[in-house]
Amino acid sequence: MARDTSHADEPVAARPMAGAVKIALLLAAAGLLIAAPFFLYPIFLMKLLCFALFAAAFNLLLGYTGLLSFGHATFFGGSAYFTAHAVKVWGWPPEFGILLGVAGAAALGLVMGAIAIRRQGIYFAMITLALSQMFFFFCLQAGFTHGEDGIQSVPRGHLFGVIDLSQTTNMYFFVLAVFALGMLVIWRFVNSPFGMILKAIRENEARAISLGYSVAEYKLGAFVMSAALAGLAGGVKALVFQFATLTDVTWQMSGEVILMTLLGGIGTLVGPVVGAGLVVTLQNYLATSDFPVTIITGLVFMACVLVFRRGIVGEFYASRLGRALGFTSER
Amino acid sequence: MGMVADHEPRVVLSARGLGKDFGGFTAVNNVNLDVQHARIHALIGPNGAGKTTVFNLLTKFLQPTRGQITLLGTDITRTRPDKVARMGMVRSFQISAVFPHLTVLENVRVALQRPAELAVQFWRPLKTLNQLNGRAEVLLEDLGLTRWRDARAADLSYGRKRVLEIATTLALDPEVLLLDEPMAGMGQEDVRMVAEIIREVARHRAVLMVEHNLSVVADICHQVTVLQRGEILAHGDYATVSADPRVRSAYMGTED
Ligand SMILES: Nc1ncnc2c1ncn2[C@@H]1O[C@H](COP(=O)(O)OP(=O)(O)OP(=O)(O)O)[C@@H](O)[C@H]1O
Ligand SMILES: [Mg+2]
Numbered sequence: 001m002a003r004d005t006s007h008a009d010e011p012v013a014a015r016p017m018a019g020a021v022k023i024a025l026l027l028a029a030a031g032l033l034i035a036a037p038f039f040l041y042p043i044f045l046m047k048l049l050c051f052a053l054f055a056a057a058f059n060l061l062l063g064y065t066g067l068l069s070f071g072h073a074t075f076f077g078g079s080a081y082f083t084a085h086a087v088k089v090w091g092w093p094p095e096f097g098i099l100l101g102v103a104g105a106a107a108l109g110l111v112m113g114a115i116a117i118r119r120q121g122i123y124f125a126m127i128t129l130a131l132s133q134m135f136f137f138f139c140l141q142a143g144f145t146h147g148e149d150g151i152q153s154v155p156r157g158h159l160f161g162v163i164d165l166s167q168t169t170n171m172y173f174f175v176l177a178v179f180a181l182g183m184l185v186i187w188r189f190v191n192s193p194f195g196m197i198l199k200a201i202r203e204n205e206a207r208a209i210s211l212g213y214s215v216a217e218y219k220l221g222a223f224v225m226s227a228a229l230a231g232l233a234g235g236v237k238a239l240v241f242q243f244a245t246l247t248d249v250t251w252q253m254s255g256e257v258i259l260m261t262l263l264g265g266i267g268t269l270v271g272p273v274v275g276a277g278l279v280v281t282l283q284n285y286l287a288t289s290d291f292p293v294t295i296i297t298g299l300v301f302m303a304c305v306l307v308f309r310r311g312i313v314g315e316f317y318a319s320r321l322g323r324a325l326g327f328t329s330e331r
Numbered sequence: 332m333g334m335v336a337d338h339e340p341r342v343v344l345s346a347r348g349l350g351k352d353f354g355g356f357t358a359v360n361n362v363n364l365d366v367q368h369a370r371i372h373a374l375i376g377p378n379g380a381g382k383t384t385v386f387n388l389l390t391k392f393l394q395p396t397r398g399q400i401t402l403l404g405t406d407i408t409r410t411r412p413d414k415v416a417r418m419g420m421v422r423s424f425q426i427s428a429v430f431p432h433l434t435v436l437e438n439v440r441v442a443l444q445r446p447a448e449l450a451v452q453f454w455r456p457l458k459t460l461n462q463l464n465g466r467a468e469v470l471l472e473d474l475g476l477t478r479w480r481d482a483r484a485a486d487l488s489y490g491r492k493r494v495l496e497i498a499t500t501l502a503l504d505p506e507v508l509l510l511d512e513p514m515a516g517m518g519q520e521d522v523r524m525v526a527e528i529i530r531e532v533a534r535h536r537a538v539l540m541v542e543h544n545l546s547v548v549a550d551i552c553h554q555v556t557v558l559q560r561g562e563i564l565a566h567g568d569y570a571t572v573s574a575d576p577r578v579r580s581a582y583m584g585t586e587d
Contacts, residue, residue: 189453191456192453192457193453193459193460194450196441196444196457196460200430203431203433204429204431206424208441209392209412209413210412210416210428211442212414212416212445212503213413214413215413221451
């Protein structure tokens, strides 16, 4: 069926990814992260990596599924409690402690997701908020979390029975490896057959339904994956600080990860990492000064949202330089 | 399709006493409809008559207030819309429904992924989907979209988006096809092409289409149902319906 197609819209080839630029940037980032602990305070770097992974996990939902969860602290902080308890009270090795945290977060995600997933927009956010507040009160009351005190002096233990994580350098490279693994999982998830369907659902939900996709189940799958990865970040954080605390299950923590993600740019892999880096750095810097931390971060956030509507990384991708380097921005 | 001749009338989709109220407003009332295999059935009527609402009811995007719907012998009055699609009835939308940031090829592949069971693998690379390219490219070829294979759907002209939507719908090889104004906003050239495609695909499928272009309706449709203010005004073949004085005053008179 050859037809004359002399219309205005000429074929526009999808922009080829500038693979070389990306690989170069990736190698540079890897080099920096490997060298960083010899120049910067390792605990700060580990905190940064944990929050970066947390934000990236959150973005799996906001950026790649189009769902705004206001309850992600449940998975981050919940996993921290599970890991800390398993390691400290049951004497589990760190890797199994973290796995328990991940499994617990995934289970919590399944419950919260199943309840909230059929709601849209603000209702979805409100239900996740309400459920995470319930979890907060559970953590406040439950015995094993030790209420206001939290679970303190959690031993880091020996990874696989051999690597002593109480040594800061060992711990740093362990955290870096977990971070890299988490990012790899997210990258694969986004660029997979499942990720393609998620993208289709985000772009036109009604059309996806009319093609026979049970969209609620796909969204739930993404929700559980996001919760599990947030749990991975939370479990590792508990070992870094040797401490699991109520702070990590508060609604403020859920808000903070939204802020990091929006700041960096939703729907990009790197955006949440940059956003988390900025927020954590700012908090660290302000903690030693007299400025009120929340007000300053709030102001920075407002300024960024006004100036960089797509987030810092999203804005860079959409800029002339970004496009010249072969990045594509979706929003 | 078995041994049954494609010309034998066989009802694949039927509605009885279908009705929908929005608050106090009755948008659709007492609609009876029989859509047959290998036939093209037009649903026409003035703006706001309730055509799209009937589509939404039949495909279960809206839950009917009254009445019953049967698809391929199964009662689907309480079935979810994605299930209806999996049972073999696929619809298009009045406002063109493509996935704008996916390429033309990817749009069609999304439809192919589910039947090929390549929709849930979150651990496999994207290139796994290349095994669907062959089938997708055949569809693009059939609909004259090959040149735009790698263009983003958002960059297509309006008419071509509609053609892509049809390609995506056909990718599912549905038994029943519901097309809501498939030719709206197309140039003459494309209208003729799409009419020809619909005629072609209807040789083995039932098609129910909303269409304002009456020459197309006269040309390709076997059955015509006229809707007015949510109720059926007339039904029959085009000659009968267009001769009906009530239809002439209610609908043809207002047609540009
Ligand atoms: N979700 C809704 N809520 C309230 N009223 C609705 C809804 N959907 C449709 N209607 C009303 O129902 C009536 C029928 O609308 P419908 O879209 O089905 O008409 P149509 O025949 O498809 O018209 P058109 O030719 O303009 O596409 C209209 O008066 C419309 O305003
Ligand atoms: Mg309509």
